[in-house]
Amino acid sequence: APPFSVDDNIFHTSTEGKVLENPKNSAPEFIFQRTISPEKAPNKKTKVKITFKNSDPVAVNGKKLKPEKLLDKLNDIAGKNAIGRVDLVENRFIGIKSRGVYETPGGTLLYIAHRAIESVTLxxxxxxxxxxxxxxxxxxxxxxxxxxxxxxxxxxxxxxKRNQVAGEITLSVFKGNVTILSRRTKNKAYSMKKVSFEENKSFNKNKVEKFIKYHSKQLNKA
Structure with missing residues (x-):
């Protein structure tokens, strides 16, 4: 039963102490304040589009928002779909281990979306x-x-090169799971021509064979 040690801000809520101090114990459902359980989440998938400019999130579902409003919006979407719960044991600065239950709903969506846009721009x-x-x-x-x-x-x-990290990521959230649906950007480090499995005239297979042979020799020397 309460009281627990709770730290809370717009981005994150952490709960520690009491029953959580024993790692054998499961976290009771009543301690979660920002997210519902996957069992109670909607039986329908929710799509969310996050737009990035200069590596920063600037819009949700096409609507430009100030940072705090944007995070509020993502917190609401993610929390209702059981996104952002973590139960972990961390290593504190002074050396002891501490078990905590963390809720970072909107931050989880931002993390996944930002990694996704970086993957096609950097x-x-x-x-x-x-x-x-x-x-x-x-x-x-x-x-x-x-x-x-x-x-x-x-x-x-x-x-x-944060100025190159720009574009739109569409996610699907469903009962605690996040799936990347699409990545759209004008600043593409990703080239469909170079990775195509179809006939590729821009890719010299002879050069590839030489490259492989060269690195094979380096492995033998190692």
């Missing part, structure tokens, strides 16, 4: 650089080092 090197630094960046922010020189340095890597 080149390989930029995408890999971002993947490489994100764990360290997240740990710095989690531990309170937002104003550190290291965080600021990593931010420059993360923001590289």
């Amino acid at each position: 080149d390989k090197r930029t995408a890999h650089d971002k993947e490489r630094v994100m764990p360290e960046y997240a740990e710095l922010v989690y531990n309170g080092y937002w104003f550190s020189k290291k965080r600021i340095k990593l931010q420059k890597i993360i923001d590289k």
Whole structure:
């Protein structure tokens, strides 16, 4: 029974303490404040389109919204469809482990949609650089080092080519699940011509064979 330790803001709600301190115990349904259970979610799929400009979300279902209104809208859609629940054990800054139940409904949709738009707009090197630094960046922010020189340095890597991250992602939400339906962008790093399984005149198979042989030799040297 309450009281639990609850932290809440527009983006996220975390609940800890009491029955949750024993990892054997399931989280009671009454502690969830922003999301309903998958069993009670609608039996109908909901589509949601998120528009990005310069890597930032700017519209939902074609309607431009200010950041807080946009997040409110996504929180409402996701919460009603059981999106955004996480039950995890984390490693605290001081070394102890702590179990918590988190609700991030709108943030979950933004995360999935943003990764989807990045996948078709960022080149390989930029995408890999971002993947490489994100764990360290997240740990710095989690531990309170937002104003550190290291965080600021990593931010420059993360923001590289953010002006290319623009377009629309359409998602389907249904009983706790999120499915990407479409990715639309004018800034395409993805080329249908180069990846087509049909006859591809722009792709030189002889060069590919040489490339494979070269890298095979490198593997033998390793």
